[in-house]
Amino acid sequence: MDALLALYIFMLAAFTGYEIIAKVPVILHTPLMSGSNFVHGVVVVGAMIMLGQADTPVQQAIGFFAVALGAANAAGGYVVTERMLAMFKKKEL
């Protein structure tokens, strides 16, 4: 990928992340930390790409490990965030 293009993406993404958090009430800090933890679970996609190209047993083993860890990050992050936010939802009613 073009390094300069990536730099622009880095900059805009960093700004986006900063803006999203800047206005969050304290009560949502824990769910949001957990939610952002879920979002970086997208690393599982990167792990799948690497496992998909792995061609030695060692690479396959590391790739398997990476996909399993990434999937756990995504699934676990989703479940705990959803459970926390479900309780806030109940209060709205």
Next chain:
Amino acid sequence: MTMPLYVQGGWFIGALLFIFGLKGMSSPASARQGIVTAGYGMLVAIAATFFIPGLQNLALMLAALLIGGAAAWISGKQVKMTDMPQMVAIYNGMGGGAAAAIAAIEFAKGDAHSVVTTVLAVVGALIGAVSFTGSCVAWAKLQGVLKKAWRLPAQNAVNVILAVVSVGLGVAMIGCAPAEPVLILGFFVIALLLGLVVTLPIGGADMPVVISLFNAFTGLAVGFEGYVLGNPALIIAGIVVGAAGTLLTQLMAKAMNRPLSNILFTPMVASGAGEAITGTMKEVNALDAAAMMRYAAKVIIVPGYGMAVAHAQHKVWEMTAILEEAGVEVKFAIHPVAGRMPGHMNVLLAEAGVPYDKIFDLDEINAEFGQADVALVIGANDVVNPSARTDKSSPIYGMPILDADKAQNVIVIKRGKGTGYSGVENALFYTDNCRMLYGDAQPMAGEIIQHLKTLG
């Protein structure tokens, strides 16, 4: 490798939904929808990945997804709300480990084409590996598996040496592609060791900040590996989380008045610190405590982690309802780091059914303690220690606290005479207007409820 448009499109939609989801999570009303939106984003991104032409090891991939996903899903469903922080820590560590493993394969294949790519792969691998072992230590500490803070002699020097060696090995890998297997192995061993050694001496009280920091780390690691893979979805998701996590970490460190550098390099030393405290602790029984609150005009409750551990939230809320029926104004005061993460206590109170409008944070409520007849401190300790305001030699000096000591009367429900999580003696317990109600928070709240009912 150039990807077909439908794969790229799937990743694009994923990134888009992540940003919308996070945006939704920043307000209580839309938070639930926010995580669901982000969840769809994840499904779309994963599904699109399967359509990459010539993808190998499909069976292995499905097995890994199933094993990792199912194990985390089940454990996430079962974990108690009080144990949530360490669960977030462990899932986060896994993400960091995945990012490091991606880099490991990249090095082994020697695919990295430019210097920029290799440098980012190395940096991503380093912070991913540190986040992995560091988060595991954070989990072990909060879970109570690891009770002691291990401190090496010349701790800071060891940290620096390990960091320098891992960077050095990284530079050596950049120099030769594909890198020697010994070099790769050495790099990862040192990087993983660095995460362990940096995190082990950090005390439990500082753990929330550290978990948040590692969360930001993992985000950055994912973003950098995303660049290496040429995958904008990973870059965007990773960097957004990295930036958001960094800001969140700063907010937390500020709430504790502990600069990040202090937390990482000079851990709190509790022994022999602080001025000697004069006075005695005075006991009170549940009946007197109930009467004090029943005939008060205004009561402020300061809940701490001890309340959550004792599962007393529901009883405390029941007690609050009785007091309010009798015409007493009741408010909850939450310290930014009450519980184990910022906002953790709010989650626990929400679980018990306490409405939002009764919960106030430090800035909103501190001025009101002066007008309160009773401040009821339940399982909180360091966050109400007036030494933080007055005693310059105290390790927690300067930390913003809830001014519970300024209330007419203070009642502290506490299991025993021990010190708080920081290990510092609490001057509040020895002041003239403070009474100690010894016992577990749940049965004690139950007793108070009984007495309140008989008082009518």
